[in-house]
Amino acid sequence: MSEIPVSSPPALSPRLLPAGDGALVVELGEGIVPALNAAVHRLDRRIAEAGLPGVVETVPTYRSVLVSFDPALTDPDSLGRALLDLAEGLSEAAPEPQRRWVVPVCFGGAHGEDLDEVARRARLTTAEVVALHCAADYRVYMLGFSPGFAYLGGLPEILHQPRRQNPRMMTPAGSVIQGGAQAAISPTAMPSGWHLLGRTPVRIFDLRRDQPFLLAPGDRVRFVAVPAVEYDRLAARAGLLPDRETVADDAPTDRGAAA
Amino acid sequence: MTGSHLRVAAAGPSSTVQDRGRIGYQRYGVSVAGAADPLLHAAANALVGNPAGEGAVEFTLAGDSLTVEGGPVRLAVAGAAALTVDDEPVPAWTSLRLRDGQTLRIGALREGVRGYWAVEGGFTLAPVLGSVATHARTALGGLTGGALRAGDRLPLCLDTATDRGELMLDPSLLPARGDDLRVVLGPQDDAFTPAGIAAFLEESFTVSHEADRMGYRLNGPAIEHARGFNITSDGIPLGAVQVPGTGRPIVLLADRQTTGGYPKIACVIGPDVAALAQKRPGESVRFRRIAPADARTLHARHRALVASLPSLLRPAGGFALTDSARMLGFNLIGGMVTGWE
Numbered sequence: 001m002s003e004i005p006v007s008s009p010p011a012l013s014p015r016l017l018p019a020g021d022g023a024l025v026v027e028l029g030e031g032i033v034p035a036l037n038a039a040v041h042r043l044d045r046r047i048a049e050a051g052l053p054g055v056v057e058t059v060p061t062y063r064s065v066l067v068s069f070d071p072a073l074t075d076p077d078s079l080g081r082a083l084l085d086l087a088e089g090l091s092e093a094a095p096e097p098q099r100r101w102v103v104p105v106c107f108g109g110a111h112g113e114d115l116d117e118v119a120r121r122a123r124l125t126t127a128e129v130v131a132l133h134c135a136a137d138y139r140v141y142m143l144g145f146s147p148g149f150a151y152l153g154g155l156p157e158i159l160h161q162p163r164r165q166n167p168r169m170m171t172p173a174g175s176v177i178q179g180g181a182q183a184a185i186s187p188t189a190m191p192s193g194w195h196l197l198g199r200t201p202v203r204i205f206d207l208r209r210d211q212p213f214l215l216a217p218g219d220r221v222r223f224v225a226v227p228a229v230e231y232d233r234l235a236a237r238a239g240l241l242p243d244r245e246t247v248a249d250d251a252p253t254d255r256g257a258a259a
Numbered sequence: 260m261t262g263s264h265l266r267v268a269a270a271g272p273s274s275t276v277q278d279r280g281r282i283g284y285q286r287y288g289v290s291v292a293g294a295a296d297p298l299l300h301a302a303a304n305a306l307v308g309n310p311a312g313e314g315a316v317e318f319t320l321a322g323d324s325l326t327v328e329g330g331p332v333r334l335a336v337a338g339a340a341a342l343t344v345d346d347e348p349v350p351a352w353t354s355l356r357l358r359d360g361q362t363l364r365i366g367a368l369r370e371g372v373r374g375y376w377a378v379e380g381g382f383t384l385a386p387v388l389g390s391v392a393t394h395a396r397t398a399l400g401g402l403t404g405g406a407l408r409a410g411d412r413l414p415l416c417l418d419t420a421t422d423r424g425e426l427m428l429d430p431s432l433l434p435a436r437g438d439d440l441r442v443v444l445g446p447q448d449d450a451f452t453p454a455g456i457a458a459f460l461e462e463s464f465t466v467s468h469e470a471d472r473m474g475y476r477l478n479g480p481a482i483e484h485a486r487g488f489n490i491t492s493d494g495i496p497l498g499a500v501q502v503p504g505t506g507r508p509i510v511l512l513a514d515r516q517t518t519g520g521y522p523k524i525a526c527v528i529g530p531d532v533a534a535l536a537q538k539r540p541g542e543s544v545r546f547r548r549i550a551p552a553d554a555r556t557l558h559a560r561h562r563a564l565v566a567s568l569p570s571l572l573r574p575a576g577g578f579a580l581t582d583s584a585r586m587l588g589f590n591l592i593g594g595m596v597t598g599w600e
Binding site: 017018019020021022023025027030031032056057058059060061062063064065066068071072075076077142143144145146147148149150187188207212213216217 | 282283284285286287288289387388397399442443444445446447491492493494495496497498499516517518519523526527528529551552554555557558559562
């Protein structure tokens with residue numbers, strides 16, 4: 001597979017889109033592209049830091065930010081102008097530090113029933129699939145679908161596969177899954193058509209924690225393979241949090257195994 | 260001391276505790292939820308003296324039967340439902356004082372889909388992510404994360420109702436709700452052909468049987484996409500009209516998912532999302548385009564209406580008010596009732 005060029009900054013074309021009486025969309029481009037998504041999260045941070053009056057919350061996604069506002073406190077014209085100002089120079093901005101979570105995963109067997117099938121389809125051994133997942137530097141493109149569900153970009157291209165023909169009615173919380181070009185960790189027990197590769201004892205959504213959501217939009221994730229005994233040992237620990245590293249956000253991460 | 264409770268003697272088809280919703284967590288994939296009709300929700304709260312955002316119960320098509328344990332308790336129902344207390348008819352849109360052991364039965368709504376009942380002081384429920392709103396699909400909020408069930412006991416903040424007269428609200432003072440849903444085009448109106456936009460704005464649609472707190476699927480002419488029906492998933496604002504491959508629009512309500520991959524031709528403004536949430540299957544709606552600036556004006560007017568609800572209340576049944584400050588308030592507000600919408 002040829003390597004995707006990642007060094008050139010994305011050609012951003014910020015535009016403002018109306019979204020009803022209490023929201024605006026700032027769209028930076030099109031598609032699921034690491035550099036574009038990195039710019040989205042940079043914009044999202046800028047909006048948070050700017051403290052614009054009337055902004056209620058933001059939802060950063062692959063290529064745009066949905067900005068909810070209180071029409072009693074701001075008007076869409078002046079808010080829109082302020083947002084477009086913040087969207088200038090995003091691709092040239094200096095890299096900012098990011099959180100990278102190092103997440104222990106027990107791959108295969110009862111913890112990951114689809115690992116063999118994914119390997120067979122990719123014409124790889126299961127050990128090679130695990131090594132590819134652990135070498136990838138995943139980026140949290142966005143959260144959606146259900147509380148805490150993070151879409152992870154950076155699945156090595158050789159592992160891109162269509163979803164299961166037959167979705168599972170239930171996959172356990174902590175399942176490490178892949179579907180299409182993306183990976184994810186299931187925050188709760190849920191139905192899923194993605195391939196089940198392994199399981200982590202880390203709960204990425206836990207209302208008992210001060211910070212219920214482990215992963216925030218723009219975070220990075222690295223998987224570390226652990227044997228079943230280590231999984232069991234970690235799973236016995238209440239409120240387990242994975243190790244955290246600080247990395248720069250200047251290297252979009254779709255290079256997969258090349259990293 | 261266990262405090263006063265309301266025991267659910269019988270639950271309506273789908274009754275959930277709601278407030279203004281879970282704000283600030285959509286970025287983590289958490290749906291907003293909250294009252295599908297914030298105006299009626301606020302009206303029920305106003306009748307018992309609560310702030311507009313207090314947790315109250317949204318019932319669907321028919322209400323619950325509630326037995327007081329402790330009390331007395333002050334309750335009010337907003338919605339066109341027949342009510343009884345221990346089998347004696349009592350009015351809706353009026354606060355009621357119920358003693359220990361009395362049972363309020365809330366019957367079927369004669370019109371609309373959702374009614375609300377509120378209790379003075381609200382419920383003693385722990386907020387989840389800043390809100391008591393129930394989002395049943397993800398089992399967040401409310402008493403148990405889901406709809407009320409017979410046998411549930413809702414803990415109340417007040418042991419005893421405060422000493423004041425009962426109040427009523429004339430529902431004809433609330434704005435009439437027609438079939439027009441005012442929309443602002445976008446964010447993805449450019450994903451549709453001119454013929455598709457014309458069908459959307461000029462034709463009439465009917466509410467299908469697939470209509471709930473998450474979304475209302477509408478029947479009508481197919482809305483033509485310009486180039487496929489998949490977009491890169493993005494955030495979904497309240498009232499978004501998404502058009503999947505069938506061309507049949509779905510308007511997204513309070514329980515909507517936070518992100519989605521269908522193009523959104525337009526967004527219904529907040530006050531009209533509430534109006535839609537009161538429409539039953541088979542009822543018709545039309546979309547009417549307005550400018551974003553007008554949307555803001557209408558939103559502000561609706562907000563002012565919600566804020567003014569307490570001033571629209573009147574003493575119930577010729578009850579003599581003891582609170583002179585309240586009395587003064589009524590007199591001062593007397594001339595301000597008209598003019599909304």
